[in-house]
Amino acid sequence: MAKIGIAVFxxxxxxxxxxxxLNKVLGVQADFIWHTKDHIxxxxxxxxxxxFAFGDRLRAGIIAAYSPIMQEVKRMAKDGLPxxxxxxxxxxxxxxxxxxxxxxxxxSLRFVCRWTEVEVKNxxxxxxxxxxxxxxxxxxxxxxxxxxxxxxxxxxxxxxKNQIVLQYSNDDPxxxxxxxxxxxxxxxxxxxxxxxxxxxxxxxxxAEGAKNEAITIFRSLVSNLKPKAIA
Amino acid sequence: xxxxxxxxxxxxEENLRRKANEIEQDIVGAEWxxxxxxxxxxxxLRLLPTKAxxxxxGSGYDAxxxxxxxxxxxxxxxxxxxxxSAVEPFGGAATGVGGVIRDIMSMGTRPIAVxxxxxxxxxxxxxxxxxxxxxxxxxxxxxxxxxxxxIGIPTVGGEIEFDPSFEDYCLVxxxxxxxxxxxxxxxxxxxxxxxxxxxxxxxxxxxxxGASFASKAxxxxxxxxxxxxxxxxxxxxxxxxxxxxxxGCIKGIKDLGGGGLSCCLSxxxxxxxxxxxxxxxxxHARESDMTPNxxxxxxxxERMLYVADKARLPALQSILDKYEIKHSVLGVxxxxxxxxxxxxxxxxxxxxxxxxxxxxxxxxxxxxxSYLNKLRSVKQPKTPTNLGKVxxxxxxxxxIASKRWIYxxxxxxxxxxxVVKPGMxxxxxxxxxxxxxxxxxxxxNSKHCYLDPYLGTLGCLSEGCRNVIxxxxxxxxxxxxxxxxxxxxxxxxxxxxxxxxxIVDYCKFxxxxxxxxxxxxxxxxxxxxxxxxxxxxxxxxxxSASHITRPALSSGYSIFVVGQTVPEMGGSEYYEYxxxxxxxxxxxxxxxxxRQNGNVVQNLIKTGLATxxxxxxxxGLAVALAEMAIAGSTxxxxxxxxVPNSCMRTDDxxxxxxxxxxxxxxxxxxxxxxxxxxxxxxxxxxxxxxxxIEFAKGKKKLIKLTLKxxxxxxxxxxxxxx
Numbered sequence: 001m002a003k004i005g006i007a008v009f010x011x012x013x014x015x016x017x018x019x020x021x022l023n024k025v026l027g028v029q030a031d032f033i034w035h036t037k038d039h040i041x042x043x044x045x046x047x048x049x050x051x052f053a054f055g056d057r058l059r060a061g062i063i064a065a066y067s068p069i070m071q072e073v074k075r076m077a078k079d080g081l082p083x084x085x086x087x088x089x090x091x092x093x094x095x096x097x098x099x100x101x102x103x104x105x106x107x108s109l110r111f112v113c114r115w116t117e118v119e120v121k122n123x124x125x126x127x128x129x130x131x132x133x134x135x136x137x138x139x140x141x142x143x144x145x146x147x148x149x150x151x152x153x154x155x156x157x158x159x160x161k162n163q164i165v166l167q168y169s170n171d172d173p174x175x176x177x178x179x180x181x182x183x184x185x186x187x188x189x190x191x192x193x194x195x196x197x198x199x200x201x202x203x204x205x206x207a208e209g210a211k212n213e214a215i216t217i218f219r220s221l222v223s224n225l226k227p228k229a230i231a
Numbered sequence: 232x233x234x235x236x237x238x239x240x241x242x243x244e245e246n247l248r249r250k251a252n253e254i255e256q257d258i259v260g261a262e263w264x265x266x267x268x269x270x271x272x273x274x275x276l277r278l279l280p281t282k283a284x285x286x287x288x289g290s291g292y293d294a295x296x297x298x299x300x301x302x303x304x305x306x307x308x309x310x311x312x313x314x315x316s317a318v319e320p321f322g323g324a325a326t327g328v329g330g331v332i333r334d335i336m337s338m339g340t341r342p343i344a345v346x347x348x349x350x351x352x353x354x355x356x357x358x359x360x361x362x363x364x365x366x367x368x369x370x371x372x373x374x375x376x377x378x379x380x381x382i383g384i385p386t387v388g389g390e391i392e393f394d395p396s397f398e399d400y401c402l403v404x405x406x407x408x409x410x411x412x413x414x415x416x417x418x419x420x421x422x423x424x425x426x427x428x429x430x431x432x433x434x435x436x437x438x439x440x441g442a443s444f445a446s447k448a449x450x451x452x453x454x455x456x457x458x459x460x461x462x463x464x465x466x467x468x469x470x471x472x473x474x475x476x477x478x479g480c481i482k483g484i485k486d487l488g489g490g491g492l493s494c495c496l497s498x499x500x501x502x503x504x505x506x507x508x509x510x511x512x513x514x515h516a517r518e519s520d521m522t523p524n525x526x527x528x529x530x531x532x533e534r535m536l537y538v539a540d541k542a543r544l545p546a547l548q549s550i551l552d553k554y555e556i557k558h559s560v561l562g563v564x565x566x567x568x569x570x571x572x573x574x575x576x577x578x579x580x581x582x583x584x585x586x587x588x589x590x591x592x593x594x595x596x597x598x599x600x601s602y603l604n605k606l607r608s609v610k611q612p613k614t615p616t617n618l619g620k621v622x623x624x625x626x627x628x629x630x631i632a633s634k635r636w637i638y639x640x641x642x643x644x645x646x647x648x649x650v651v652k653p654g655m656x657x658x659x660x661x662x663x664x665x666x667x668x669x670x671x672x673x674x675x676n677s678k679h680c681y682l683d684p685y686l687g688t689l690g691c692l693s694e695g696c697r698n699v700i701x702x703x704x705x706x707x708x709x710x711x712x713x714x715x716x717x718x719x720x721x722x723x724x725x726x727x728x729x730x731x732x733x734i735v736d737y738c739k740f741x742x743x744x745x746x747x748x749x750x751x752x753x754x755x756x757x758x759x760x761x762x763x764x765x766x767x768x769x770x771x772x773x774x775s776a777s778h779i780t781r782p783a784l785s786s787g788y789s790i791f792v793v794g795q796t797v798p799e800m801g802g803s804e805y806y807e808y809x810x811x812x813x814x815x816x817x818x819x820x821x822x823x824x825x826r827q828n829g830n831v832v833q834n835l836i837k838t839g840l841a842t843x844x845x846x847x848x849x850x851g852l853a854v855a856l857a858e859m860a861i862a863g864s865t866x867x868x869x870x871x872x873x874v875p876n877s878c879m880r881t882d883d884x885x886x887x888x889x890x891x892x893x894x895x896x897x898x899x900x901x902x903x904x905x906x907x908x909x910x911x912x913x914x915x916x917x918x919x920x921x922x923x924i925e926f927a928k929g930k931k932k933l934i935k936l937t938l939k940x941x942x943x944x945x946x947x948x949x950x951x952x953x
Contacts, residue, residue, distance in 0.1 A: 010463075010467055011463055017647045021647070034553075051383055052381045055461075055466075110640050111639075112640070113641060113644065142644060196644070198647060199647055205650060207652065208783065
């Protein structure tokens with residue numbers, strides 16, 4: 001059976017939440033992989049969860065980008081395996097050069113934790129394939145540095161190559177360029193998103209009036225895993 | 232600086248049968264500070280009912296432990312960090328969060344939620360103190376947010392009150408609950424030859440004399456007594472501790488808090504009933520020239536003490552190494568019952584641990600304050616002509632207004648347990664692993680407690696129970712945090728004893744155990760004492776997801792009120808915030824009625840008849856209904872003539888804060904009517920959901936407002952803080 005790896009850095013704090021959704025809600029095998037691991041085999045996808053890796057010191061995600069595990073994540077990305085970075089995981093993917101742009105302090109200059117709504121702009125990625133085109137769904141954010149920023153050239157490229165995957169609908173929590181909530185790599189197999197799908201995957205946790213449609217992120221991922229033959 | 236009184240030093244030396252050296256005096260001085268020793272309060276704390284079949288470990292340890300069935304336990308603790316926060320609000324509040332989280336870890340459980348109860352001087356109006364209050368408020372919130380968010384424990388609820396008695400000061404109370412398996416609770420038993428290991432942050436010169444600082448009135452800013460927060464290190468300590476607990480590497484554990492190593496070593500040694508022999512040069516210090524005194528009383532943060540047997544020590548060390556946490560073996564557990572402290576091999580202090588850990592009780596005089604009689608009756612304010620405007624004004628009162636500006640800065644969802652989120656219910660409701668849920672809320676009311684500390688405290692307890700009941704829970708335990716000015720003032724001390732009496736009376740009557748608590752004295756500045764401010768934390772258990780209830784009103788609902796409205800206006804937000812009138816009778820709590828009303832509402836929720844429920848507290852009936860309307864984006868039409876009451880005035884009826892009242896919305900009014908009648912409680916159907924907000928008295932329309940008007944007032948805190 002296909003397995004998903006969850007990268008754990010000192011200071012990751014949504015690792016257990018992602019594991020809960022994959023394992024307890026979807027019944028998928030998922031393992032925690034400590035950041036010092038420099039050789040990873042047997043995993044068909046990697047998730048880099050949210051949190052404060054290395055306490056966000058220097059700059060969110062920058063120290064984690066140099067952890068041994070990230071060399072392996074880069075290799076897996078090159079091999080075409082799905083890599084999903086959530087919140088701090090998105091920051092780490094950007095800092096390690098797997099995704100373009102930067103994540104800056106929210107325009108409110110405050111941490112913001114609340115539910116918002118996003119729209120699917122690209123449903124051809126391994127993380128969004130089970131969404132309808134332009135589907136809107138509710139999902140919470142929780143970040144201090146979630147404002148996606150990139151220069152015009154990058155933004156143009158992102159649009160041209162259909163790399164903007166999710167956009168905040170009308171309720172932008174942080175002032176991101178082009179309302180960007182998630183982007184993917186050119187090939188589509190690496191995605192970073194600021195909102196937390198793991199917090200919106202069960203109906204009991206959904207905010208008043210919202211549903212747990214964000215679980216479709218994980219359902220899409222699971223349906224796109226290619227189980228390798230066991231050697 | 233000598234921190235022991237002459238009598239205390241005499242008592243110490245009498246027991247030692249010799250002179251105490253300077254280091255010994257510092258060690259004992261830290262432990263015998265009011266903050267650590269409870270020397271003024273112990274006598275009364277013993278009166279609290281702490282036992283129940285569900286209580287695994289009662290108060291007295293780092294945290295109380297409650298059995299929630301299926302092999303799971305909840306741990307709960309509450310702490311304050313008032314003095315440090317008043318000087319350095321960001322660091323003071325942050326380290327307050329750190330301290331209470333370590334208490335939960337120390338039981339072997341994982342913290343799953345943090346709550347905070349905050350008190351400041353007003354942040355609106357023309358007073359000069361407004362700018363400072365706003366600065367304190369803003370930075371306290373940021374301190375709590377930064378620490379909780381980084382460590383990944385959700386801050387899920389709390390309460391906040393603004394009152395002029397907190398000018399130049401603030402109260403920052405932080406509670407945490409933990410969750411775990413019963414078998415993982417650290418047994419805290421040790422054998423001779425076991426090792427004592429210190430892990431975490433290096434010991435520096437921050438927080439020197441912190442406990443003593445907190446045991447005196449805040450006169451001068453003592454910045455060296457303030458600790459520096461490092462949530463990242465605490466997160467590493469948390470994960471390492473959880474891993475070590477799972478692997479069975481820990482026989483005893485205690486966090487380092489007030490009084491540093493002095494308190495931690497003496498209390499742990501005393502609890503274990505075994506002696507310690509420790510070497511101070513092994514402490515990993517931040518500076519090389521620290522004296523033994525400084526090492527013993529430093530309150531540097533993010534430090535834990537572990538006791539492990541020699542065979543399991545390498546396993547524990549390798550876990551700490553994995554997380555790159557510094558650690559050092561300080562010494563060993565001994566046959567004797569002393570705390571032996573060495574520096575470079577030379578014994579620098581040697582005293583019985585029991586003696587250090589048990590300060591001689593301080594006998595405090597008691598006198599009923601003279602101000603109470605004066606404030607019992609006041610001239611009633613004139614009834615305002617526009618009561619709608621009063622309601623809007625109360626909704627924008629920062630004590631009542633939506634706390635969205637605060638809780639959106641807190642990560643309140645990490646951990647995927649937060650079911651009823653901040654602002655969405657009367658208490659936070661967290662998912663447990665056994666299909667049950669825990670409801671938790673903090674409540675305080677300094678205004679009521681000032682005018683009548685007994686009834687005021689009783690009211691906080693009643694409100695706490697109402698809050699968890701409204702979410703669909705049954706109250707299962709309380710924690711208390713008793714905050715007063717100097718216990719050496721007989722009038723202040725009297726108010727403390729009144730609060731204790733109220734907790735004893737309420738909890739005994741309701742059969743609720745007090746599972747933890749804390750006392751904080753000397754909360755005063757040059758401007759004077761704070762108002763008596765007990766804060767009560769209430770825990771409730773929700774047996775099934777279908778019982779979870781919120782206050783949101785919806786169209787088609789009929790609205791009932793349970794309980795009697797009485798003109799008990801003393802200390803109400805209406806008197807104090809609107810009219811600036813301080814005095815009058817505070818709300819009474821009839822224990823029998825309180826229990827009856829609570830039981831019948833629980834029954835309505837469990838049978839699915841009540842679809843939305845909200846308690847009446849600050850701001851009274853009018854504010855409670857307005858909050859339900861805002862929560863559900865639905866208006867209402869209420870006839871005040873049908874509300875059971877003994878008020879002569881309409882404003883009293885609208886804004887009285889009488890206890891034991893609930894508002895219930897239902898789709899089945901006949902059935903609700905039947906249940907309430909047969910329970911024999913005071914109740915009435917008072918109105919129904921509508922598109923706008925309307926209070927009438929018979930045919931006379933009194934208040935007519937739009938939902939939009941309510942929302943604008945209620946969500947105004949963000950603007951105030953801009």
